[in-house]
Amino acid sequence: MKAFLKTVAQDMLAKYGTNMSDIAVVFPNKRAALFLNTYLAQLAGKPIWTPTYITISDLFRRHSDLKVADPIKSICDLHKVFVACTGIDETLDHFYGWGQLLLADFDDVDKNMVDAKLLFANLSDIHELDDVSYLTDYQKAMIKKFFSNFSDDHNTELKKRFLQLWSHFYDIYVGFNQKLAEQQLAYEGALYRKVVNDEDIDFHYKKYLFIGFNMMQIVEQTLCDRLLKQGKALFYWDYDKYYMEGQNEAGHYIRQYLKHYPNELASYPQKDIYDNMSKNKDITYISAPTENIQARYVNAWLKEHNRYKMGRNVAIVLSDENLLQSVIHSLPEEVKSVNITIGYPLxxxxxxxxxxxxxxxxxxxxxxxxxxxxxxxxxxxxxxxxxxxxxxxxxxxxxxxxxxxxxxxxxxxxxxxxxxxxxxxxxxxxxxxxxxxxxxxxxxxxxxxxxxxxxxxxxxxxxxxxxxxxxxxxxxxxxxxxxxxxxxxxxxxxxxxxxxxxxxxxxxxxxPFHGEPAEGIQVMGVLETRNLDFDHILVLSCNEGKIPKGVNDSSFIPYSLRKAYGLTTVENKVAIFAYYFHSMLQRAHDITLTYNNATEDGQSGEMSRFMLQLMVESQHPIVRKTLIAGQKPLRPAYDEEPKTEEVMKVLDDVRMLTPTFLNTYQRCQKQFYYKYVKGLLEPDEIDEDEVDNRIFGNIFHRAAELFYYGFASKSDIQTDEKGKQQLIRPIVITADILDQAMKDKMLVDRLVDQAFREELFKVGNNDYHPKYNGLQLINKEVIASYLRQLISIDRRQTPFTIIGMELVVSDTLNVNTSRGEKQFKIGGFIDRLDAISPISNISERIRVIDYKTGRAQTTHPKDIDEMFSATPQALSKHTDYYLQAFLYSMIIKNSKRYNSAQDPVSPGLLFIQNAGAEDYDPTLKLGREKIEDITPYEEDFMAHLRSLIADIYNPALPLRPTCDKKRCEYCPYAGLCK
CATH class of the missing domain: 1.10.486 (PCRA; domain 4)
Structure with missing residues (x-):
């Protein structure tokens, strides 16, 4: 393959020698100049005076005393003119979006040198069409068709509004150009038009070589005509016979231009330069389910056939430039140099x-x-x-x-x-x-x-x-x-x-990336491929909607008028992309095109229309392949964890076995492993919008504690070094005491505020008044209502005695394990310990009460066996709550400090939401029987408890995950366990 620019360099040296100081080379973009310069140096073999390289945009700007206005300032100035011309007091905020459309329309009008006065003619005066002899019959028909839509017979409110707006467009166009000119500014189209209309401009280079152009706006063609007339313009066209024959849209523009702008390479063997699509090519189409997989394929593609060793003869073209990061990370280590022309997105x-x-x-x-x-x-x-x-x-x-x-x-x-x-x-x-x-x-x-x-x-x-x-x-x-x-x-x-x-x-x-552009593998966007040729090319994301780009016709100028006056239409844009596509492939012999075949996330799953066209028209054999993910989805293995010596050492170091410790083991031994053996704590995220269940419960518990502590004297309460309060003498609660307290309507709210300060905001200062957001305010009101409900329940139980609140209790338990008899400390926190009046001929009953802010289940465990069962059916009956209440009750029953009189001890769960009934009793039931005394159940419970602890401390029993996968949905360790 002989690169197009190399042939151009050869011709330039033959015609102009090594001194090209009076030559200007005009390119569509800057990048091609670097490659042409390299070819000139290689072919000359000695120092040369290179030509001046400029883009078509530079050529216009160099011959104007105006500067191209900043896009944002242009819209701001356009807005002022719009308001002045229409009298519509539209804010810049609302105007900005469609101001950009209007500016694009004006730019298109000037670049195609359309008479704005005729284009924006008053639609109500169709006689203005009488003198448009410069238009063809087809163009006149298109315009009349458009105007007929606005006849009085078919007027609608929308048409009236458009007509009113259209009637001001010419005034806006003129006023806007004047406003910019006063500031020595112009938008690009206006600047271009001013240059070609200025007859006094002196183009001082001897020759202007226009290389590798495809579509040129009318204003650019006018400039070329002027230079051609002066004998200064020469043209080098880059195309292929394949799309120049017939009606292929890729050759639409060059077919026209060759008639007026002769090709400087016409004397060279045409088959070598312009008949490369007919040569043998290895073409592969690859479909992939994601964009990322296509980017990762770069690694394998470069290593295949050692393409990575081919240096600058290899190009990776990104139709979707957002893939740049993924492509960079996918380059193999063997790649020693790479040149990236796509800018890194800010x-x-x-x-x-x-x-x-x-x-x-x-x-x-x-x-x-x-x-x-x-x-x-x-x-x-x-x-x-x-x-x-x-x-x-x-x-x-x-x-x-x-x-x-x-x-x-x-x-x-x-x-x-x-x-x-x-x-x-x-x-x-x-x-x-x-x-x-x-x-x-x-x-x-x-x-x-x-x-x-x-x-x-x-x-x-x-x-x-x-x-x-x-x-x-x-x-x-x-x-x-x-x-x-x-x-x-x-x-x-x-x-x-x-x-x-x-x-x-x-x-x-x-x-922009900096580096030697003519060295290494080339990574570029589609536009950067213009005039450049590669032996090996990989095009990623070659999907419909990306090649051609998702073109739209958003404009204030209707399609029929655009068509009639030669303005840019969707067809023009498709033809431009057709040329880009074919020209980047025409001289390559190793071509791979990938596309996303997924029909999700906005993807159509279609290959580019140009790929389909190539399949049908090119006669080249095309290999079809599919990329799939390199890894298979990991299926849950539910691996168990053996109780190694390290695991047993950690378990032996546990200071106290709490109900949570025991219940976690019963629910899921793998969760138990992560939490208690590996010590992985659940994240304690600060969330200003949500008060989670744990914090909600803590606030309620503290508010209840503050309420009842209010009935104790200072001598009844002891505060430890951490500020934790504890009753040292019981408090007797009567109906009168509660009634008197509740006369203070703001008491509950003050207590809840204080609980919020301590538990959520972590501020003990009573002078600090927290500012609640909406959800926190709702939670505050709910907690306050729960506290009032609790007080209402308690009033029905009066008189009773508060023995302790938020009480830390513990006991020791001897257990026969596989490693011999061991003594364990068991215990935890009791929300409330109280004693109530005689029931069923019992002198007094001590209650172990655990507050629950959730809803109670309608069914209960039928016996102790079910309490220690880990089945989903058992756990749905709050068996974990039962185990906790029973364990604390056993500790209190045998406590000399809290039950020296050996009174009956009763476990209770007080579900606040279910406590509205007059006969509500928090006392637990097994089956249908209330547990007013824990003693009859002690032997059975303790046997099960010892058996559970023996299992936990048995090295032969591995820690297995739960069989109930529903529990995994809310498990904080699910990501680790899979």
Whole structure:
């Protein structure tokens, strides 16, 4: 294969020698110039004076005293003209989106040199069509067809509105161009048109060589005509006989241009240059279920036939440039050099997420006119990887927030005693003045973002990471430009639109890679392949919608008028992509095209229409293959864990066997392994929106504890060194005491507030008044209603005696294990221990009460055997709750401290939600029998308990996962266990 540009270089040297200082080479894009320069140097074999390389855009801009206006400023100026011409007081926020459409239409009008006055003619005056002799009959028919849609007979409200808007378009077009010209600015199409209409421009190069063009706008053709007339323009066309014959759309434009712009390579053997599609080619089509699998295939493709050794003769073309990261990571280690022409998307750098998080922190995360922030947004900002460059104390603040759980921390709290970085991060952007406007806030916001970026740049100046510094520079430059537009008054939008603009700018910005372009494997986008030839080419994501790109005809200019006046239509765009597709394959002999065959996530699952066309028309044999995932889905193995010496040592070191310890073993031994043997704690996430079940229960328990402690004297309560309170003398509760307390209507709310402070916000200070969000407020009201319900239940039981609340109890138990008799400490926390009046001729009954805020099951375990069963049916009856209540009751029964009189002990579960009935009794039942005294069940229960503990401490019994897979749905260790 002889590259097209190599033939061009050969011809240039033959015609102009080694001194081409008065030659300008014009390319559609910049990249081809680097390859042509390399070929010139190789073929000359000695120093040469190279020509000047410019793009077609550079050629126009060099001959104009105007500058191309910034796109955002263009829309801002267009908006002002629009309002002035139409009298419609449309805000810039609403105008911005379709302002972009209108600007694109004006650009298209000028690049195709259409008479705007005729195009935007008043539709009500069809006689304006009488003098359009320059139009063909077909064009006139198209225009009349369009105009007929607006006859009075068929008017609708929508048509009236369009007609009203259309009548102003020419005035807007003229006014907009004048406004930009006053500032020495223009949009690209207007600049191009001004250049070709300026007869005084002197094109000072001796020759202009136009190389490898396909579609040229009318304004570009006009420039070529002018240079051709002066004897300065020469043309090198890159095409193939395959699509130049017949009606193949890939050759649509070049077929026309060859008639007017002769080909400089016409004298060369045409078969060598322009008949490469007929030569033997190895073409492979590969379907794949995901984009990622296609990217990963790059590794295997390069290693196959040692393609990675072919250097710059190998190209990997990305139809979807979002695959760049995956492709880079898939390159094999054997690849020594690679040249990437696709810019690295700024959107994929951490600076994009940082800007988003900072805007959200100061917007949604900061209640208006307050000094507080929402915790979720604070945590998100502090956990960003670049926060470490803002303040070295960010980790201290995170730790402090996790300790205290302030869901609405104040600015003073967050600044950590005036830390410079944190004070900047949580800076107040609101001007506390009556004149404060949206514009002033936007200025403050952009200034804030720039200050953050400056601080990051200062703190990270020694960081050896080129991508980091280039990303920082690009982001700073974009925001700085927005600040200039806001300061000048050009950009007056609300913050939501400003945020969208920032997002749009970053999404369309890329960071260029630097390197020797003519060396190594080439990774590029479709547009970069123009004029370049490769022996081996792999095209990824060659799907319909990507090749050709998903073209749309969004425009204010209807299709019939576009067609009539020669403006760009969908057909034009498809023809352009058809040329890109065929030209990048025409000289390659090793071609692989992959496409996504999935029909999900917005994918159509179709190969490109050009691939289908190649199958039908090219006569080349095409191999079809399919990529599948390299790994098979892992099926749950449910592996058991043997009780090794290390496992047994951990179990022997357990200080106290709690009901949770025992119940976890019964529910799932594998979960028991992760939790108690490996010590993997469940994540304790701070969530400002949700009070989970554990926290909800803790708040309720503490509120109930505070209520009953209110009836004790200070001498009745003892506080340990950790601040934990405990009764040292019982409290007698009567109906009168409860009635008197409940006269204070705010008592329950105050107690719940205090419980929230201690259990959720982790603040013991009663002067701290937490600010509840919506869900927290709902939870507070629910807990308050539960506490009132509890008090109502207790009143029916009066008189009774509170012996203890949140009580730590324990006992020792001797168990015969496979390793001999061992003594274990068993125990835990009792929510409430009380004693009630005589029932069934028993002098007094001690109750072990466990509060439950969930709903009770309608069925109960029928016996002790079922209580120790791990079947789904048994566990659905709250057998784990029963085991806990029974265990605590056994400890209290044998306790000299709490039951010296050997009174009956009764286990109870108080389900608050089910406690509304007058005869509600929390006493547990086995079957239908209430357990008013635990003694008859003691022997059976203790035998089962000893058997359970013996199993746990038996090294011969491995730890097996549960057979009930429903439990895995909510298990925190499911990701480990599979």
């Amino acid at each position: 959107q994929q750098t951490p600076f994009y997420s940082l800007i988003q998080q900072l805007i959200q922190l100061q917007g949604t995360g900061h209640p208006q006119h307050s000094e507080t922030y929402r915790l979720h947004y604070v945590l998100t900002a502090l956990r960003h990887p670049y926060t470490r460059f803002i303040s070295s104390r960010y980790a201290d603040l995170l730790e402090k927030l996790e300790e205290q759980k302030r869901f609405y921390p104040s600015r003073d709290f967050l600044s950590m005693d005036g830390d410079e970085g944190l004070s900047l991060l949580f800076r107040n952007l609101e001007e506390q003045t009556a004149e404060a406007t949206q514009s002033s806030y936007n200025k403050q916001l952009i200034s804030y973002l720039l200050d953050i970026l400056r601080m990051i740049g200062t703190q990270a100046k020694d960081l050896n990471d080129p991508l980091f510094h280039e990303s920082l520079y690009r982001t700073y430059t974009l925001l700085n430009r927005l600040q200039e537009l806001i300061t000048s008054g050009d950009l007056e939008v609300d913050t939501i639109t400003l945020e969208r603009l920032i997002q749009q700018l970053i999404q369309t910005t890329s960071i």
